[in-house]
Amino acid sequence: MERLVSSWCHDGALPQSYICPPETRPGKLTIPSDDNIPVINLGEASINRNNTIINVLKASQEFGCFQVVNHGVSEKLLNDTMNVVAEFFGMPMEDKASLYSEDPNKVCRLYTSKTNYGTGKYHFWRDVLKHPCHQLEACTKLWPRKPTRYRDVIGTFSVEAKKLGLTILELLCEGLGLESRYFEDDLSGALFLVANHYPPCPDPSLTLGLPKHCDPNLITILLQGTVHGLQVFKDGQWIGVQPLPNALVVNIGLQLRIVSNNKLKSSEHRVVTNSKTTRTTVGLFISSCDDNIIEPAKSLTSAAEPPLYRPFRYREFLSYYYSTMGDTELALQPFKVSI
Ligand SMILES: O=C(O)CCC(=O)C(=O)O
Numbered sequence: 001m002e003r004l005v006s007s008w009c010h011d012g013a014l015p016q017s018y019i020c021p022p023e024t025r026p027g028k029l030t031i032p033s034d035d036n037i038p039v040i041n042l043g044e045a046s047i048n049r050n051n052t053i054i055n056v057l058k059a060s061q062e063f064g065c066f067q068v069v070n071h072g073v074s075e076k077l078l079n080d081t082m083n084v085v086a087e088f089f090g091m092p093m094e095d096k097a098s099l100y101s102e103d104p105n106k107v108c109r110l111y112t113s114k115t116n117y118g119t120g121k122y123h124f125w126r127d128v129l130k131h132p133c134h135q136l137e138a139c140t141k142l143w144p145r146k147p148t149r150y151r152d153v154i155g156t157f158s159v160e161a162k163k164l165g166l167t168i169l170e171l172l173c174e175g176l177g178l179e180s181r182y183f184e185d186d187l188s189g190a191l192f193l194v195a196n197h198y199p200p201c202p203d204p205s206l207t208l209g210l211p212k213h214c215d216p217n218l219i220t221i222l223l224q225g226t227v228h229g230l231q232v233f234k235d236g237q238w239i240g241v242q243p244l245p246n247a248l249v250v251n252i253g254l255q256l257r258i259v260s261n262n263k264l265k266s267s268e269h270r271v272v273t274n275s276k277t278t279r280t281t282v283g284l285f286i287s288s289c290d291d292n293i294i295e296p297a298k299s300l301t302s303a304a305e306p307p308l309y310r311p312f313r314y315r316e317f318l319s320y321y322y323s324t325m326g327d328t329e330l331a332l333q334p335f336k337v338s339i
């Protein structure tokens with residue numbers, strides 16, 4: 001529990017074990033968060049669906065990341081979600097102690113840095129609460145009891161964000177030429193909430209909230225709030241994802257890259273810290289069920305475009321992914337077909 005950044009970060013200095021190696025340090029560079037990351041108005045889908053499909057497809061092919069506005073998740077629910085998560089992290093340590101665990105297999109867990117604090121060479125400036133959201137009735141019992149409206153608000157957010165995820169997947173299916181319900185059921189059957197808390201950091205140039213990675217799952221819907229921090233790596237450069245009012249960030253995960261046979265890209269992203277403001281973000285990770293088979297969709301492959309990956313169980317991929325410390329190509333290697 002005393003490892004949580006929020007429990008000791010007021011001391012003022014950046015411990016040596018949080019200093020990233022020179023090649024991954026963000027440095028002093030102020031990275032422009034410009035208009036590069038596409039912003040898609042999903043409300044237009046009801047007027048000109050084809051145009052929305054083209055925009056979503058293009059953003060997923062070029063960036064693997066985009067923002068959506070007019071997405072149907074209400075402003076009130078976004079605010080409630082952000083507030084209840086910020087309230088959770090703001091509670092006294094004794095109210096959170098029962099959730100803290102260094103066991104990655106604990107179902108609902110409060111931890112720090114990345115998946116496994118103990119084995120990392122150095123640590124990341126992040127505390128995180130993670131829990132499943134599929135089979136809501138059974139799993140809400142494991143979620144935090146406090147704040148008292150946590151279960152209610154996060155339950156609703158998980159349902160609404162999943163709906164949005166499926167809507168985006170449907171648009172992508174239509175754009176790719178896949179049956180529009182391709183990802184419903186088992187391929188999107190697992191849901192995880194990841195609530196990130198990045199306290200103000202004494203030296204943002206030396207450390208990261210999260211190192212460069214692709215999300216391993218199908219698609220991620222992220223509420224990033226009003227504080228800068230998320231950056232996407234594109235064409236050898238980091239691009240800041242501008243916080244926009246009521247927008248949600250969408251990341252294409254590796255599972256979707258694989259099923260699309262590399263027609264879609266997974267964004268490589270990282271999180272930088274800042275010295276002034278606490279940053280809170282809430283991600284809903286839509287994933288395949290663990291035992292499900294993942295493989296390139298048959299209708300997207302042909303003799304001319306053979307499958308680039310072999311079929312495998314999602315569970316097998318996940319455990320390998322976590323052992324590769326964010327190196328995407330290494331994580332995909334055993335699943336690629338050698339041509
Ligand atoms: O907090 C953020 O902005 C992004 C978090 C993220 O990339 C993740 O949890 O995988």
Ligand SMILES: [Fe+2]
Nearest residue numbers: 213214215269
């Ligand atoms: Fe991520």
